[in-house]
Amino acid sequence: MYLPTLKQLNYLITLHEQQHFAKAAEACFVSQSTLSAGIIELEKLLGAQLVERTKRHVHFSELGERVVKEARVTLASVHKIGEMVEAEKEPLTGTLRLGVIPTIAPFLLPRIMPQLRMAFPKLTLQLTEGFSHIICDQLNRGELDLLLLALPFNCGPTTDYHLFNDPFHVAFTADKKPDMNEINTQDLKEENLLLMEDGHCLKDHALAACHLTPASGKVETMGTSLHTLVQMISGGMGVTLLPEMAMMGGILSGTNVATVPLGGQNPFREIGLSWRQSSPMADQYKIFGDKIIDIWSSLDS
Amino acid sequence: MYLPTLKQLNYLITLHEQQHFAKAAEACFVSQSTLSAGIIELEKLLGAQLVERTKRHVHFSELGERVVKEARVTLASVHKIGEMVEAEKEPLTGTLRLGVIPTIAPFLLPRIMPQLRMAFPKLTLQLTEGFSHIICDQLNRGELDLLLLALPFNCGPTTDYHLFNDPFHVAFTADKKPDMNEINTQDLKEENLLLMEDGHCLKDHALAACHLTPASGKVETMGTSLHTLVQMISGGMGVTLLPEMAMMGGILSGTNVATVPLGGQNPFREIGLSWRQSSPMADQYKIFGDKIIDIWSSLDS
DNA sequence: TCTTTTGATCACATAAAGTGATGAAAATTT
């Protein structure tokens, strides 16, 4: 495949506009000899005469006219590339492919999206909801740019950015709720603890918050959504750990469930962002994360 | 205005296809270092990172994806230029802008166009009818490629190509037609000679065929078409010189006009082609002219 | 720990694009 030079095409277009070699050369900020040689070179490459030269006039052949027309299309396309890049340099514009886990997405996003849109009006969010390990794979394959998830999660060569802590509450059937300001891991030993099934990192983080290992007895897991799990608690089937975020998102409305804050050390899950270490947009992602922190704390109060 | 290189854009596209520097380099028939440097150079020029490199994977940033997409458009456009030129190399294809004078066009074209189309099916004729000096100007301005006219005509720096001679006949009102095989210039001295007005070169060529100068008395000129002139003769207002081409084209049908061939030296006008001396298509125009000769002589017989 | 894979980098070679000066042909003025 033989390629002309964009410079040559530009020379040709300018020559067509000026109908004069010396003037075209001036317009291109090169010497007349350069432009002349450029046009000759282009004609030689294409193997066809595009321009007829007389000592008095410059004429474009019928083919030359058509080549000029198409060359304009070519340069316009190149120009568009430049414009796209320039637009992108303004931070947080364009499209951000964001992966979010299912125990965050339905509770956090509806509450922060409006303000996020206002803060970054030129940013289009392309949301993907999935289990941590799924969206981590997508991140590492380059199909996503950024993840919003619960940390820690071993996601390969990523940079994690802490946003805020999301405290756990223990959810009881309303009539079984103990009258305490907070509840401790030890107090749960007699309860039937229901958690979400493998895949949801919420299970691991909940256990970690309780300083329990998966092997500790009396733990049942269920392959359902958090909403369904709450319904089970409401029906008296046991207790569970609920992220405050979900409660603030209204997961308890219309249920027969009451909650007590979890006590002890680190009774929360950590919410954060992850991106590939190699990402050139790290700065922008931090700004994005800071904005989420901002919005979140304003919701809390 | 800063221009990337088409090579660089091509490297980028290939890298996107191969997702691997070394393979992309191979596909571009360059060394890995060249392709690597090319991509880096492009990123530096644009001032933005398009590709994320890890030791294991190559990822395109969201911007990178869009740049690749637009770069494909660019290269397709360049490719189209190449195709246009290639198509043009096949002789007598594309568009030919042909200027024809009014004393040829209506008589010759209808009779030769069908066969011309058959001979050059890929050639589109863009016809312009006008006085010799008008279409000559257009030729010299590069607005026309080729002229079909009566020679000689001083048209500036053109190459003329003789096609055939078009004999003159003297047209009388039918009842005044002398009973002769041919008629001589001297025999016309008593007649009222009607010719076309300035602008039509037919006047000059008719006078030349008669070996007369415009000053020779008893010559009237009229600013009309040849058809109208024939009507005047039919009405008994004098005699005129008619090109045989017009008669064969049926100009006399339904009129009261009879003709006698003109005698003497060179009793004809010369039909030919003209193109700019500087035209790169001279060979093609000769082939085109030869075909007209061909068709014309087959009509004669 | 050793090997393999992979993209970046280095020193160097070649090719392309640039320059000012000059030349030749046509058009215009003297």
Added chain:
DNA sequence: AAATTTTCATCACTTTATGTGATCAAAAGA
């Protein structure tokens, strides 16, 4: 007719861009 002007091509030369193989460093995998 001669001189001048206009205009594009060409020349010798410089600078810049693009290319190469060899080598390096980092990460992944054995």
